[in-house]
Amino acid sequence: MHYTVKNLLDIENDIKIYLNKLNIKNIPKIVAVSKTFKIDEIMPLIQHGHFDYGENKVQEAMEKWTELKKKNSKIKLHMIGRLQTNKVKFAVQLFDYIHSVDSTKLAKKIADEQNRIKKKIKIFLQINIGDENQKSGINKNAIEELVSYCKKMNLDIIGLMCIPPLNTDSEKYFEEMKKLNRFLGFSELSMGMSSDFLLAVKYSSTYVRVGSKIFGKRS
Incomplete structure (x- = not known):
C-alpha cells in the first residue's frame, strides 16, 4: 500500500x-x-x-x-488559494469548487465567466476570521452584504471558509465560524488543515483541507 x-x-x-x-x-x-x-x-x-x-x-x-x-x-x-481576477477564466473551466471568494469584484468575474461557458461551480466565501492584515478573506462584518451580492449574481454559495491565525488555538475561531455559517443558513463549511482538522470537524466542518498529513512535508 x-x-x-x-x-x-x-x-x-x-x-x-x-x-x-x-x-x-x-x-x-x-x-x-x-x-x-x-x-x-x-x-x-x-x-x-x-x-x-x-x-x-x-x-x-x-x-x-x-x-x-x-x-x-x-x-x-x-x-x-487566493484567486486573481485575471485567472478566473481558467479557474472556472477547470475547478469544481472555489474556496476563496472574498470580494464582489471576484464574485462578478466568476459569475460572468460561468454564464459565458454555461458551467456552475460550488463556492465558499472566505472569512478573514482572525482579522489579519496580510491574509485574504472578507471581514466578518461585511459578509452579509457579500452573500446577498453573490445570490443576486446567481452564484452557488454553499458555505464559508477560513484559515485561522498561525500558532494560535484554532478552537475559538472554528466555534465562531460554525455560528456564522449557521446564522447565514449554509450547510457546508470549509475549515481545518493538517494541524487542526479534528478540532474543525468538532465544529461542523464538512470539508477539511489536508496536505502534509497525506503527502508528507513539501520540499
Whole structure:
C-alpha cells in the first residue's frame, strides 16, 4: 500500500473515532491538498478511489489536472488559494469548487465567466476570521452584504471558509465560524488543515483541507 493511501486511511479512521466519541454523525469530505506534488505522487490516491484534490495556483493545476480530468470525470478539483481576477477564466473551466471568494469584484468575474461557458461551480466565501492584515478573506462584518451580492449574481454559495491565525488555538475561531455559517443558513463549511482538522470537524466542518498529513512535508 502506497504511503499516501495509508496516511489517508489513518486520517479517515482518526476522524471516525473522534466523531464517534463526540456522538457526531457528519463525516467530512477530505480535500487532499496536492499543490506542489507531482502527479505520480497523487496517482496512488486516485487509484485507491479518492477524488477530491486542492490546488492553490491555477497555472500549476492546469498543467497537472487538465488531461486527468478529461479521463476521469469523478475527480473534483478545489481552488483553495487566493484567486486573481485575471485567472478566473481558467479557474472556472477547470475547478469544481472555489474556496476563496472574498470580494464582489471576484464574485462578478466568476459569475460572468460561468454564464459565458454555461458551467456552475460550488463556492465558499472566505472569512478573514482572525482579522489579519496580510491574509485574504472578507471581514466578518461585511459578509452579509457579500452573500446577498453573490445570490443576486446567481452564484452557488454553499458555505464559508477560513484559515485561522498561525500558532494560535484554532478552537475559538472554528466555534465562531460554525455560528456564522449557521446564522447565514449554509450547510457546508470549509475549515481545518493538517494541524487542526479534528478540532474543525468538532465544529461542523464538512470539508477539511489536508496536505502534509497525506503527502508528507513539501520540499
